[in-house]
Amino acid sequence: xxxxxRVQNLKPEGAYAVLARAQELExxxxxxxxxxxxxxxxxxxxxxSEKGIEAIRSGHTKYNPPAGLPRLRQAIAEDxxxxxxxxxxPAQVVIGPGAKPGLFFPTLALVEAGDEVIYPDPGFPTYAxxxxxxxxxxxxxxxxxxxxxxFDLKVFDARLSSRTRLIILNSPANPTGxxxxxxxxxxxxxxxxxxxxxxxxxxxxxxxxYDGLQAPSIAALPGMDQRTILVDGFSKTYAxxxxxxxxxxxxxxxxxxxxxxxxxxxxxxATFTQMAGIEAILARQDLVDEVVVEYxxxxxxxxxxxxxxxxxxxxxxxxxxxxxxxxxxFGISSSELARRLLDEAGVAVLAGTDFGPYGEGYLRLxxxxxxxxxxxxxxxxxxxxxxx
Numbered sequence: 599x600x601x602x603x604r605v606q607n608l609k610p611e612g613a614y615a616v617l618a619r620a621q622e623l624e625x626x627x628x629x630x631x632x633x634x635x636x637x638x639x640x641x642x643x644x645x646x647s648e649k650g651i652e653a654i655r656s657g658h659t660k661y662n663p664p665a666g667l668p669r670l671r672q673a674i675a676e677d678x679x680x681x682x683x684x685x686x687x688p689a690q691v692v693i694g695p696g697a698k699p700g701l702f703f704p705t706l707a708l709v710e711a712g713d714e715v716i717y718p719d720p721g722f723p724t725y726a727x728x729x730x731x732x733x734x735x736x737x738x739x740x741x742x743x744x745x746x747x748x749f750d751l752k753v754f755d756a757r758l759s760s761r762t763r764l765i766i767l768n769s770p771a772n773p774t775g776x777x778x779x780x781x782x783x784x785x786x787x788x789x790x791x792x793x794x795x796x797x798x799x800x801x802x803x804x805x806x807x808y809d810g811l812q813a814p815s816i817a818a819l820p821g822m823d824q825r826t827i828l829v830d831g832f833s834k835t836y837a838x839x840x841x842x843x844x845x846x847x848x849x850x851x852x853x854x855x856x857x858x859x860x861x862x863x864x865x866x867x868a869t870f871t872q873m874a875g876i877e878a879i880l881a882r883q884d885l886v887d888e889v890v891v892e893y894x895x896x897x898x899x900x901x902x903x904x905x906x907x908x909x910x911x912x913x914x915x916x917x918x919x920x921x922x923x924x925x926x927x928f929g930i931s932s933s934e935l936a937r938r939l940l941d942e943a944g945v946a947v948l949a950g951t952d953f954g955p956y957g958e959g960y961l962r963l964x965x966x967x968x969x970x971x972x973x974x975x976x977x978x979x980x981x982x983x984x985x986x
Contacts, residue, residue, distance in 0.1 A: 604730065612948050617635055620946040630940070630946055631974055633964050633965075634962075636919070646838070646878045649876075653873040658869045662866050667876070669876055670872045671691040681804070682817060690849065690853055691853070692845060692853050697802050697846075700846030703860065705729065712734070712735060714734065714759060715735065716739055716754065716762060717766040718766065718767070719740055720922075720951075720954045721741070721766075721768060725766050734764070737757050743924060747774035748778045751782065754786070760793070763796065764795055764796045765798070766800065769814075769917075772803070773962040776915065778813075778814075780814050791821050796826070797826045799828050799829065801815060802833065802834055804830060804835075804917075806918055808894040811916055825849075829844070829846050831845060893919050897965055899973075900965045903976035903979075909925075910925055910983060911927075920962050923963070925959060930986075932949035932959060936961060943979065947962065
């Protein structure tokens with residue numbers, strides 16, 4: 599069977615492949631510690647769930663406008679703008695079933711065949727996939743440990759060209775947990791304006807930042823409001839991964855094009871899901887703050903435990919809920935280490951190369967799991983590397 603070029607190079611996300619293998623081992627009776635999936639272990643906050651249930655019971659199960667419910671678009675414009683120091687209007691907001699449409703559809707609307715797109719490596723696997731599907735040329739730029747996993751700006755500058763159409767950012771980042779510092783954002787913003795290209799800023803982890811810090815948004819910098827697509831959602835902040843609710847904020851003319859792509863693909867996002875999203879934004883936020891405090895405790899324990907293992911080095915990530923330890927000293931590829939950790943130690947982690955070639959020499963572990971599982975995972979990791 600012959601397929602088009604746009605799908606021939608598509609690959610599954612490494613997390614799902616590892617999860618499937620881990621579940622096979624569990625079916626055989628093996629106890630597995632899951633540190634591979636980037637999903638909050640908390641339940642969706644009760645008041646949000648109740649609002650969604652109430653909406654279903656009240657009959658809010660019909661079609662709605664493809665760009666989203668006006669009340670939710672208004673709430674997002676006000677909340678996202680206030681948090682970033684930017685003035686947004688509801689016409690700039692487009693709602694989607696998850697944040698991925700906010701990544702995919704602007705790329706389809708902006709990138710022509712042969713256009714170059716700069717993206718972070720290691721980075722979220724969807725970035726490279728959506729560039730190729732749009733017919734663009736993926737141009738990876740390494741995130742370097744020495745720069746707190748921000749771009750290698752020398753490589754970034756060298757790979758910019760007149761063919762660069764789009765720059766993709768992710769801060770706080772998956773898989774590294776790195777936050778792009780203000781000076782680097784200013785450098786990238788100046789380059790985007792000089793080369794007249796767009797920026798997609800994936801800020802899905804923007805609320806999950808630690809040590810009293812904040813993750814600045816490139817959208818707030820002078821001259822960037824008309825060339826930035828800000829992408830965010832409800833999955834990570836409110837533990838709503840399965841609700842499938844995200845959004846993009848972009849210039850109105852682009853939002854109109856993206857709305858048409860939504861119309862002809864998904865139609866619209868579930869009404870009751872959006873009503874739960876309204877509740878999430880407008881109701882109490884103290885539970886989010888409590889979760890962030892708990893994630894920081896788990897991060898600190900995970901980092902301390904990993905750094906206590908001889909030969910392993912782990913930076914303290916500033917955001918998200920991942921650690922990205924350096925395992926180069928063991929002289930074994932990331933993919934082989936991840937495989938052996940699962941098969942021999944019963945700990946499911948991801949290879950850094952699941953996020954791109956520049957992830958070689960690293961592993962990704964997710965600490966959005968219980969402290970008990972983190973402790974057991976650290977015990978198994980310590981024993982594995984000791985024997986290694």
